[in-house]
Amino acid sequence: xxxxxxxxxxxxxxxxxxxxxxxxxxxxxxxxxxxxxxxxxxxxxxxxxxxxxxxxxxxxxxxxxxxxxxxxxxxxxxxxxxxxxxxxxxxxxxxxxxxxxxxxxxxxxxxxxxxxxxxxxxxxxxxxxxxxxxxxxxxxxxxxxxxxxxxxxxxxxxxxxxxxxxxxxxxxxxxxxxxxxxxxxxxxxxxxxxxxxxxxxxxxxxxxxxxxxxxxxxxxxxxxxxxxxxxxxxxxxxxxxxxxxxxxxxxxxxxxxxxxxxxxxxxxxxxxxxxxxxxxxxxxxxxxxxxxxxxxxxxxxxxxxxxxxxxxxxxxxxxxxxxxxxxxxxxxxxxxxxxxxxxxxxxxxxxxx
Amino acid sequence: xxxxxxxxxxxxxxxxxxxxxxxxxxxxxxxxxxxxxxxxxxxxxxxxxxxxxxxxxxxxxxxxxxxxxxxxxxxxxxxxxxxxxxxxxxxxxxxxxxxxxxxxxxxxxxxxxxxxxxxxxxxxxxxxxxxxxxxxxxxxxxxxxxxxxxxxxxxxxxxxxxxxxxxxxxxxxxxxxxxxxxxxxxxxxxxxxxxxxxxxxxxxxxxxxxxxxxxxxxxxxxxxxxxxxxxxxxxxxxxxxxxxxxxxxxxxxxxxxxxxxxxxxxxxxxxxxxxxxxxxxxxxxxxxxxxxxxxxxxxxxxxxxxxx
Amino acid sequence: xxxxxxxxxxxxxxxxxxxxxxxxxxxxxxxxxxxxxxxxxxxxxxxxxxxxxxxxxxxxxxxxxxxxxxxxxxxxxxxxxxxxxxxxxxxxxxxxxxxxxxxxxxxxxxxxxxxxxxxxxxxxxxxxxxxxxxxxxxxxxxxxxxxxxxxxxxxxxxxxxxxxxxxxxxxxxxxxxxxxxxxxxxxxxxxxxxxxxxxxxxxxxxxxxxxxxxxxxxxxxxxxxxxxxxxxxxxxxxxxxxxxxxxxxxxxxxxxxxxxxxxxxxxxxxxxxxxxxxxxxxxxxxxxxxxxxxxxxxxxxxxxxxxxxxxx
Numbered sequence: 009x010x011x012x013x014x015x016x017x018x019x020x021x022x023x024x025x026x027x028x029x030x031x032x033x034x035x036x037x038x039x040x041x042x043x044x045x046x047x048x049x050x051x052x053x054x055x056x057x058x059x060x061x062x063x064x065x066x067x068x069x070x071x072x073x074x075x076x077x078x079x080x081x082x083x084x085x086x087x088x089x090x091x092x093x094x095x096x097x098x099x100x101x102x103x104x105x106x107x108x109x110x111x112x113x114x115x116x117x118x119x120x121x122x123x124x125x126x127x128x129x130x131x132x133x134x135x136x137x138x139x140x141x142x143x144x145x146x147x148x149x150x151x152x153x154x155x156x157x158x159x160x161x162x163x164x165x166x167x168x169x170x171x172x173x174x175x176x177x178x179x180x181x182x183x184x185x186x187x188x189x190x191x192x193x194x195x196x197x198x199x200x201x202x203x204x205x206x207x208x209x210x211x212x213x214x215x216x217x218x219x220x221x222x223x224x225x226x227x228x229x230x231x232x233x234x235x236x237x238x239x240x241x242x243x244x245x246x247x248x249x250x251x252x253x254x255x256x257x258x259x260x261x262x263x264x265x266x267x268x269x270x271x272x273x274x275x276x277x278x279x280x281x282x283x284x285x286x287x288x289x290x291x292x293x294x295x296x297x298x299x300x301x302x303x304x305x306x307x308x309x310x311x312x313x314x315x316x317x318x319x320x321x322x323x324x325x326x327x328x329x330x331x332x333x334x335x336x337x338x339x340x341x342x343x344x345x346x347x348x349x350x351x352x353x354x355x356x357x358x359x360x361x
Numbered sequence: 362x363x364x365x366x367x368x369x370x371x372x373x374x375x376x377x378x379x380x381x382x383x384x385x386x387x388x389x390x391x392x393x394x395x396x397x398x399x400x401x402x403x404x405x406x407x408x409x410x411x412x413x414x415x416x417x418x419x420x421x422x423x424x425x426x427x428x429x430x431x432x433x434x435x436x437x438x439x440x441x442x443x444x445x446x447x448x449x450x451x452x453x454x455x456x457x458x459x460x461x462x463x464x465x466x467x468x469x470x471x472x473x474x475x476x477x478x479x480x481x482x483x484x485x486x487x488x489x490x491x492x493x494x495x496x497x498x499x500x501x502x503x504x505x506x507x508x509x510x511x512x513x514x515x516x517x518x519x520x521x522x523x524x525x526x527x528x529x530x531x532x533x534x535x536x537x538x539x540x541x542x543x544x545x546x547x548x549x550x551x552x553x554x555x556x557x558x559x560x561x562x563x564x565x566x567x568x569x570x571x572x573x574x575x576x577x578x579x580x581x582x583x584x585x586x587x588x589x590x591x592x593x594x595x596x597x598x599x600x601x602x603x604x605x606x607x608x609x610x611x612x613x614x615x616x617x618x619x620x621x622x623x624x625x626x627x628x629x630x631x632x633x634x635x636x637x638x639x640x641x642x643x644x645x646x647x648x649x650x651x652x653x654x655x656x657x658x659x660x661x662x663x664x665x666x667x668x669x
Numbered sequence: 670x671x672x673x674x675x676x677x678x679x680x681x682x683x684x685x686x687x688x689x690x691x692x693x694x695x696x697x698x699x700x701x702x703x704x705x706x707x708x709x710x711x712x713x714x715x716x717x718x719x720x721x722x723x724x725x726x727x728x729x730x731x732x733x734x735x736x737x738x739x740x741x742x743x744x745x746x747x748x749x750x751x752x753x754x755x756x757x758x759x760x761x762x763x764x765x766x767x768x769x770x771x772x773x774x775x776x777x778x779x780x781x782x783x784x785x786x787x788x789x790x791x792x793x794x795x796x797x798x799x800x801x802x803x804x805x806x807x808x809x810x811x812x813x814x815x816x817x818x819x820x821x822x823x824x825x826x827x828x829x830x831x832x833x834x835x836x837x838x839x840x841x842x843x844x845x846x847x848x849x850x851x852x853x854x855x856x857x858x859x860x861x862x863x864x865x866x867x868x869x870x871x872x873x874x875x876x877x878x879x880x881x882x883x884x885x886x887x888x889x890x891x892x893x894x895x896x897x898x899x900x901x902x903x904x905x906x907x908x909x910x911x912x913x914x915x916x917x918x919x920x921x922x923x924x925x926x927x928x929x930x931x932x933x934x935x936x937x938x939x940x941x942x943x944x945x946x947x948x949x950x951x952x953x954x955x956x957x958x959x960x961x962x963x964x965x966x967x968x969x970x971x972x973x974x975x976x977x978x979x980x981x
Contacts, residue, residue: 648826
């Protein structure tokens with residue numbers, strides 16, 4: 009194993025503002041498609057978003073919306089084939105990762121961009137101790153010895169508040185509770201203090217009581233290390249306290265972006281509105297809960313025009329024929345609303361009406 | 362871990378008692394007079410027959426006979442032939458040949474089988490994968506004794522690479538051809554098993570995690586995926602030991618090797634009942650011990666078993 | 670999912686009827702899985718090829734006289750002056766040591782191989798399947814007892830156990846060979862059956878059926894059994910080839926099928942001593958044996974691919 013100094017790979021400094029070359033991560037017009045037996049599945053169709061150091065972007069969407077595929081494309085862990093990236097750029101510190109060699113990308117993975125997966129039980133190797141799996145990060149990326157790596161692993165487990173870390177470092181994943189396992193996943197992502205962490209539904213598999221603890225821990229660590237965080241979720245409740253901005257995805261496209269509190273107050277896309285209305289609320293006790301009608305689209309046969317049109321209560325003829333572009337959202341008087349955009353022909357009616 | 366080992370050891374005791382009892386019943390409790398059988402077509406001399414019966418405890422009740430047999434087995438006494446030669450004597454003379462053949466064969470099937478399986482899994486659907494699949498099908502369908510004969514003809518007779526039969530050239534020359542033949546079927550099964558289990562674990566979530574950690578591909582496959590894929594392979598290797606010993610009986614006959622298997626086949630042919638029983642008991646005990654070792658190894662490989 | 674189904678109040682008759690209907694649909698799902706497997710199977714070219722070979726073998730086994738004008742049991746079938754003569758016109762496979770026509774004997778040997786394979790497979794499936802089902806369904810001491818007995822029997826490997834038993838009961842006909850292999854082979858089916866029954870016993874829809882008051886007989890036959898069928902079918906098909914090969918091995922060692930019965934293993938054994946000088950006497954029966962085993966192993970392969978979605 010060659011010893012790699014991770015700082016060699018990337019020219020830009022960690023968090024310096026002196027020679028800032030743009031945001032930490034910028035995804036530009038990303039397309040991902042899968043060749044399957046049934047045909048070509050266009051999972052991601054021109055996604056744009058960016059994250060800065062210390063910023064949290066929440067990507068919201070149902071399963072099949074392309075949110076996880078985008079994340080996997082950023083990580084470079086898509087199976088290619090069957091996956092293919094026909095166009096787009098993923099700029100990390102200003103450099104397009106899609107143009108890097110496989111080896112260059114490997115050195116970034118884990119070290120500068122790390123990922124937290126949904127199901128910690130299946131995502132941790134069942135036959136290796138957690139200490140080994142944590143220490144592996146230091147051994148592979150920094151060339152530490154087994155012993156040094158174990159010390160670091162214990163430190164990390166302390167860091168994510170696992171009780172009796174030194175005693176449990178040799179335990180195996182199945183010996184931990186669900187919440188503790190997810191902490192270990194977080195510790196693993198955190199190990200080399202990456203610039204960016206992608207958390208793919210990090211709390212979905214957990215009990216509700218544990219969810220908040222894990223989310224708080226993640227947010228706390230992110231603030232402390234000033235990392236960029238992409239939080240992928242389908243749960244609007246998780247997002248509210250943690251995220252700075254939100255991108256809502258539907259059928260492989262971003263349909264709305266907004267700073268988090270504005271989105272909750274005034275959604276500019278019927279799909280977002282539907283999602284918000286389907287959250288149970290105490291003040292509506294006794295009323296029927298709203299649900300978006302219909303099913304998520306079949307990616308083999310995405311409806312023409314706006315992909316959401318068959319499920320949309322406000323759909324007009326134009327929605328069935330013309331694909332709405334993602335346009336900036338303004339106040340009624342034309343004042344710009346920073347960071348806000350919507351891909352709906354009738355965004356004005358939706359936000360102001 | 363300690364508790365697992367103890368529990369596993371305790372479990373093996375009733376099996377040993379049960380299987381020795383079955384062997385015993387099958388052989389000694391059957392109708393027919395072994396002493397008369399010894400005399401062949403002539404009528405046995407009643408006096409000598411009485412002495413022999415006494416010597417072999419044939420007049421005692423069944424459970425006492427079983428006791429003589431089982432206590433003998435555990436003190437290393439596998440009985441003696443009807444003409445007075447100790448079976449343990451035969452074993453010590455012939456066992457090294459079988460052991461060498463068995464271990465060589467075990468190594469061949471494990472190494473080649475696992476390598477072929479890995480190759481096949483990594484090149485799934487490609488030319489090499491199909492070559493391995495066809496080769497395994499052929500190896501599984503050709504019986505050991507046919508393959509042995511064909512190899513003798515090709516490598517021994519025509520190409521003169523190896524001796525045709527016997528063990529005069531010693532290890533490894535005289536052993537390599539029989540070992541490959543003996544290993545062939547299991548090798549094919551192992552290759553297929555590794556292929557399917559590795560294919561499965563390459564798709565597993567923890568392998569995706571390993572890639573996301575930025576580990577080099579060799580480490581992802583060789584450590585994270587392989588470590589999990591080996592668990593079913595080890596189980597198979599354990600069960601396979603029984604087939605390997607059965608195969609050794611045939612292989613030793615084909616290649617005319619003076620091992621336990623050859624002796625067993627010969628004794629069956631000559632109807633030397635005590636020898637058959639002694640040797641079968643020995644092979645079954647070896648099989649059980651080997652299975653025990655495999656189970657312990659299984660626990661080393663899979664922590665989920667260990668801490669059950 | 671199960672808890673919801675159980676806790677849902679089923680106050681009126683109509684609701685109960687609906688529940689039962691849903692429960693039967695769940696049971697039917699497995700039946701349709703079998704149907705799907707069969708539909709999938711028919712579409713595989715590999716299945717058609719192996720099925721064709723097996724139909725040919727069955728024809729040979731059922732009516733060998735259609736394929737050769739000679740009979741191996743007639744007087745004067747073997748002429749010593751022909752001993753070890755090579756293939757010639759009229760005698761495509763040549764002659765063996767006794768001067769018997771190898772082609773005719775190979776054709777007539779098919780029946781014994783197939784019969785041993787089929788009978789042993791059916792017997793192991795019946796013994797192992799019934800005992801496994803019993804152990805899994807009843808559980809408790811019966812399960813413990815049957816499992817211990819199975820462990821004892823699996824400690825006797827097929828060839829070694831066969832050697833031991835047949836060295837004593839040297840009968841040498843097809844039925845006793847099948848019987849003895851079945852005695853040694855059933856534990857494998859037992860283990861699979863028991864495991865399947867136990868894992869299905871705690872399946873959500875079985876729990877649901879139980880909560881709705883379905884009787885234990887109904888649960889066993891409508892819900893648990895259909896689910897165990899696919900793995901048992903797979904292992905049964907794969908075993909056909911294995912037992913045919915095992916019979917040949919035992920006969921080769923001189924303890925399987927004996928004269929005057931014809932067995933490929935026995936023919937190969939007889940030809941072995943002279944193999945290096947006249948290989949034809951060994952190669953033709955060996956070829957027939959290998960082809961038969963191959964056909965059944967491949968059948969097992971395609972059946973597994975079609976019926977066991979996990980293996981795909």
